Amino acid sequence: MVRASHIPRSGEDGRLGWIGLLGAELWFGLYWVCTQSLRWNQTYRYTFKDRLSQRYGNDLPRIDIFVCTANPEIEPPIMVTNTVLSVMAYDYPPEKIAVYLSDDGGSDLTFYALLEASRFSQHWLPFCKKFNVEPRSPAAYFSLGSWDAIEEKELASVKKLYEEMENRITTAVKLGRIPDNIELNHKGFSQWNSSSSRRDHDTILQLIIDGRDPNAKDIEGCALPTLVYLAREKRPQYPHNFKAGAMNALIRVSSEISNGQVILNVDCDMYSNNSCSVRDALCFFMDEEKGHEIAFVQFPQNFENLTKNEVYSGSLRVLSEVEFHGLDGYEGPLYVGTGCFHRRDTLCGREFSKESRIQWRSENDKHTKESADELETRMGLRYGCPVEDVMTGLTIQCLGWKSVYYNPARKGFLGVAATSLDQTLLQHKRWSEGDLQVLLSRYSPAWYGLGRISPGLLLGYCTYCLWAPNSLATVFYSTAPSLYLLRGISLFPQVSSPWFLPFAYVIIAKYTYSLAEFLWSGGTVLGWWNDQRIWLYKRTTSYLFAFVDTMLGLVGFSETSFVVSNKVSDPDVSQRYEQEMMEFGTSFPMFTILATLAMLNLITFVCAAAKRVEGQGKDAKFYHS
Numbered sequence: 001m002v003r004a005s006h007i008p009r010s011g012e013d014g015r016l017g018w019i020g021l022l023g024a025e026l027w028f029g030l031y032w033v034c035t036q037s038l039r040w041n042q043t044y045r046y047t048f049k050d051r052l053s054q055r056y057g058n059d060l061p062r063i064d065i066f067v068c069t070a071n072p073e074i075e076p077p078i079m080v081t082n083t084v085l086s087v088m089a090y091d092y093p094p095e096k097i098a099v100y101l102s103d104d105g106g107s108d109l110t111f112y113a114l115l116e117a118s119r120f121s122q123h124w125l126p127f128c129k130k131f132n133v134e135p136r137s138p139a140a141y142f143s144l145g146s147w148d149a150i151e152e153k154e155l156a157s158v159k160k161l162y163e164e165m166e167n168r169i170t171t172a173v174k175l176g177r178i179p180d181n182i183e184l185n186h187k188g189f190s191q192w193n194s195s196s197s198r199r200d201h202d203t204i205l206q207l208i209i210d211g212r213d214p215n216a217k218d219i220e221g222c223a224l225p226t227l228v229y230l231a232r233e234k235r236p237q238y239p240h241n242f243k244a245g246a247m248n249a250l251i252r253v254s255s256e257i258s259n260g261q262v263i264l265n266v267d268c269d270m271y272s273n274n275s276c277s278v279r280d281a282l283c284f285f286m287d288e289e290k291g292h293e294i295a296f297v298q299f300p301q302n303f304e305n306l307t308k309n310e311v312y313s314g315s316l317r318v319l320s321e322v323e324f325h326g327l328d329g330y331e332g333p334l335y336v337g338t339g340c341f342h343r344r345d346t347l348c349g350r351e352f353s354k355e356s357r358i359q360w361r362s363e364n365d366k367h368t369k370e371s372a373d374e375l376e377t378r379m380g381l382r383y384g385c386p387v388e389d390v391m392t393g394l395t396i397q398c399l400g401w402k403s404v405y406y407n408p409a410r411k412g413f414l415g416v417a418a419t420s421l422d423q424t425l426l427q428h429k430r431w432s433e434g435d436l437q438v439l440l441s442r443y444s445p446a447w448y449g450l451g452r453i454s455p456g457l458l459l460g461y462c463t464y465c466l467w468a469p470n471s472l473a474t475v476f477y478s479t480a481p482s483l484y485l486l487r488g489i490s491l492f493p494q495v496s497s498p499w500f501l502p503f504a505y506v507i508i509a510k511y512t513y514s515l516a517e518f519l520w521s522g523g524t525v526l527g528w529w530n531d532q533r534i535w536l537y538k539r540t541t542s543y544l545f546a547f548v549d550t551m552l553g554l555v556g557f558s559e560t561s562f563v564v565s566n567k568v569s570d571p572d573v574s575q576r577y578e579q580e581m582m583e584f585g586t587s588f589p590m591f592t593i594l595a596t597l598a599m600l601n602l603i604t605f606v607c608a609a610a611k612r613v614e615g616q617g618k619d620a621k622f623y624h625s
């Protein structure tokens with residue numbers, strides 16, 4: 001209002017800038033409405049696992065767990081091993097668990113690490129069950145430092161076994177080759193030959209532990225879960241569609257082997273931190289009243305390597321503690337790619353109908369592949385978008401299904417957050433670019449979703465899908481006032497003017513609210529400050545680049561890419577991260593923008609301040625004379 005009624009007349013200085021700011025403010029206002037949709041209708045959920053056990057006993061569905069890895073250099077095999085072991089050790093009948101590792105790196109080192117994991121699991125799984133260990137990723141567990149009521153002897157012996165395994169794996173990785181005696185003794189390695197490369201090889205499929213094999217037992221004689229290694233066929237001339245391609249290969253392969261009705265999907269850095277998560281998820285799927293409506297149960301993305309004040313705001317705190325609970329009040333959260341349990345049939349495109357209740361009991365014994373044939377005709381995950389997950393979740397919701405957000409006190413999964421500024425900005429570029437592509441795609445929440453999902457959920461999706469376009473208004477807002485000020489024109493009302501009040505009100509109310517929300521979500525004041533700073537960085541770089549790339553993509557100039565995030569960093573980089581120092585180590589185009597913006601605002605500030613001082617000097621003289 002203030003803006004609209006005060007537009008400088010044509011010919012007057014600053015008219016264009018004024019109109020621009022008006023546009024930006026209108027945009028922010030609209031966007032604010034979207035963000036509010038996430039705050040109207042929060043839902044929090046609890047499970048009653050003992051009732052599940054009472055009712056079903058061990059008569060539970062089979063579950064297939066997909067772990068994806070893509071690059072042994074930035075996703076170290078020992079980390080993958082730990083994630084795999086943590087999900088093998090779920091508190092769930094082992095004969096009903098099948099773990100699949102998809103290796104897009106096609107690396108014999110990762111395969112070797114998985115072999116080692118299968119051997120170590122014979123000791124680790126009984127140990128976990130005997131002492132009810134938590135968390136069940138060995139590395140995370142041994143780094144706890146304090147272990148309660150565990151017989152020291154057993155702890156020491158399993159720890160020693162782990163360290164020996166870790167040592168063998170890291171040595172092999174360092175040398176870049178597998179120990180000869182192992183390579184010759186396991187026929188699996190014969191699938192790697194000199195002509196195969198990461199981008200060009202046949203399917204490599206290895207059943208490392210076959211749960212149906214009566215000899216597959218741990219040291220206590222209990223069954224082991226099935227464990228499968230898969231490197232899908234890749235050819236340079238065919239797009240492999242990144243993670244979506246990997247997931248679809250896994251869906252197809254698993255339907256032939258175990259065909260679990262429930263699929264859990266985790267990234268290779270997201271180990272299970274809570275051995276009850278499978279049962280938690282089943283409480284929703286098997287709920288007698290509402291279970292049949294639910295297609296997926298999404299856990300929040302939580303991270304292990306956060307520091308107190310999160311320089312890069314890696315925790316996504318407000319997202320997971322506030323916004324996703326808001327989505328859960330409508331048809332449910334987005335699918336965010338990891339820590340998510342799906343019903344297999346919904347991933348394969350099944351439409352919702354009242355009859356789509358799963359008959360867990362009767363279907364339990366079937367090892368059929370009927371859904372595999374179905375998959376030939378229908379789609380699994382959506383291809384061609386760097387956020388295959390969001391797009392897939394949306395199409396599932398558009399078919400009438402609901403999803404559930406489950407955020408237990410003991411976190412279900414812990415992963416690795418980015419530890420440098422360039423990694424943070426790159427990751428957000430991928431996300432915001434993908435989300436914008438979703439908005440512009442055939443399956444856009446705005447048109448495809450219209451009428452299929454509730455208006456609240458639609459606005460919720462828009463909150464994320466508009467990240468990239470948000471950059472335009474933000475960049476304008478953070479440059480225009482400074483540029484005009486350099487020419488001596490202010491685009492904001494004077495402090496003394498009554499029109500200053502609405503501006504002050506909006507700014508103060510907005511920041512107070514966001515600070516309160518951040519603190520409520522468990523953050524610190526400095527953490528909030530860092531979050532605000534990163535917010536500006538992202539909006540002026542990641543989101544801007546994402547916007548430009550998406551537009552270029554629309555006219556056919558740029559291709560979808562997926563830059564895998566680094567999960568290890570140099571010791572000195574991680575040290576600076578621990579100390580919460582911002583890392584500008586590399587030369588990176590996005591930094592140029594940040595530096596330019598910072599310089600511009602600094603210069604403006606200095607000039608304006610100088611003018612002020614000069615002005616005051618003159619005033620003083622005036623009074624003296």
Ligand SMILES: O=c1ccn([C@@H]2O[C@H](COP(=O)(O)OP(=O)(O)O[C@H]3O[C@H](CO)[C@@H](O)[C@H](O)[C@H]3O)[C@@H](O)[C@H]2O)c(=O)[nH]1
Pocket residue numbers: 068069070071075102104241242243246266267268269336337338386387388389427430431434562563564565566
């Ligand atoms: O060609 C590829 C590329 C990636 N991945 C795997 O995909 C996962 C996610 O990749 P990462 O680089 O860690 O991306 P993040 O930004 O951390 O991932 C988030 O965002 C992605 C979408 O952008 C989702 O796919 C992820 O599940 C979600 O955790 C990792 O396990 C990778 O190994 C593949 O399997 N094949």
Ligand SMILES: [Mn+2]
Pocket residue numbers: 267269415416565
């Ligand atoms: Mn990741």
